[in-house]
Amino acid sequence: MTAFQAWRVHEVADGQFEGRVDTQDTSDLPAGEVLIRVSHSSLNYKDALSASGSKAVTREYPHTPGIDAAGEVVESSSEAFPAGSTVIVTGYDLGMNTAGGFGEYIRVPSDWCIAMPSAWDARQSMIYGTAGLTAGLSVNKLLRMGLAPDQGPVAVTGATGAVGTIAVEILAGLGFDVVAISGKTDQADHLKSLGATDVVGRDRLEPGKKPLEKPAFAGALDTVGGEPLAELLKHIKPGGSVSCCGLVAGPKIPATVFPFILRGVNLLGVDSVEIPLSEKADVWSRLAGDWACPKTEASARDLGKSGLGDALGRFLKGDSVGSLVLDHSL
Missing domain, CATH: 3.90.180.10 (Medium-chain alcohol dehydrogenases, catalytic domain)
Structure with a gap:
């Protein structure tokens, strides 16, 4: 004892x-x-x-x-x-x-x-933690759906949070044009230092009356859920995907089926809790290797x-x- x-x-x-x-x-x-x-x-x-x-x-x-x-x-x-x-x-x-x-x-x-992972110590692994694991799983799902840098910008909502910052840095490192969406306008320089090419306010996803908006993003990684996710779906290009891993804006999605049946948009759920250890190990290995986020680690x-x-x-x-x-x- x-x-x-x-x-x-x-x-x-x-x-x-x-x-x-x-x-x-x-x-x-x-x-x-x-x-x-x-x-x-x-x-x-x-x-x-x-x-x-x-x-x-x-x-x-x-x-x-x-x-x-x-x-x-x-x-x-x-x-x-x-x-x-x-x-x-x-x-x-x-x-x-x-x-x-x-x-x-x-x-x-x-x-x-x-x-x-042999490249890490305990502190380094906990800089990533569940947030990094979730970001990595979310990126993995988008890549498996065929998302590629030449298809256009990718949005990250809640971009200043722990999941969002890591997601921005991973996607930028993979060559994507990342649009960071955040209510913290004073963090724009920080997000750009992580690799975001553009930073826009959360008002970009204020609920609108239209069932669809002009397609702007090839894909997106959503960490907030709620009404912002419903609005985000309206802006995804045909065949694009959105990975969903959070609910800080609420668990309910007041959405229509139009993004799904008129543009073939895919909504991908991301779970970091009960998934097989092999999937966790794969993401940890990537984060300790080619998906490392040195700027997130430094901050x-x-x-x-x-x-x-x-x-x-x-x-x-x-x-x-x-x-x-x-x-x-x-």
Whole structure:
């Protein structure tokens, strides 16, 4: 048994939740084949929901959020991940109803783990985290549908978020003409530094009355959902595709079928939680290789457990920009 610190969310009153650093013991962790000493985690919108008391994400409190974790295996009954292995864990139930990466230790099933790519250390992997994995999966889906740079501009919505910034840099690195769509006009220079050729405000996707608009984008990567996604579909060129991976603007899409039946537009759902490990491993390998995002890595910010509350609050307000990494040593 080992004592450790974890940032846990407590229900302090009916409907009111508060995060604080608690001391726990590894015996408090759930069953699993692999005990991991977590050195780094990353911050995600789902963590912010869990910290706010969203029962759609986390059923019981107190709870340790953190849907991402990277670190060293210290105890294991798995031949695939013996003690001393460095691993990444993202998705599945981690940080939702299973104690997550905001604690200095986690215990998980071995089939939740992926070996750390040789080019990375734990911090580097968590600069990407679920956001990078989601961006990579989204780009992969578009490429599999035949999207190519010579077909025209590609839009990225929510472009200043963690998924959006990585998506902009990956697509630009692949030679695409990227149009970054964001409500944060003060971040235009940053988005252009990542490779965006144009930056437009979110008013570009204000709901209109027309069922279709002039085709502007060969494809798009959408991180926001809701009405902006419905409007975005109207602007996609015939045969184009939109990958959808987020819902910060809402879970409902007030759309018509016209983009689908008159232009053959494809709406592609992206899940980063329950997909096979082989798909995750493929994207991690690409992000550690030819899809690396050095500018995103350079702009990533580190924080300790004491800064989690404020940072997660900014996620819920839509004020977060870029990648945030939790370093348990801070």
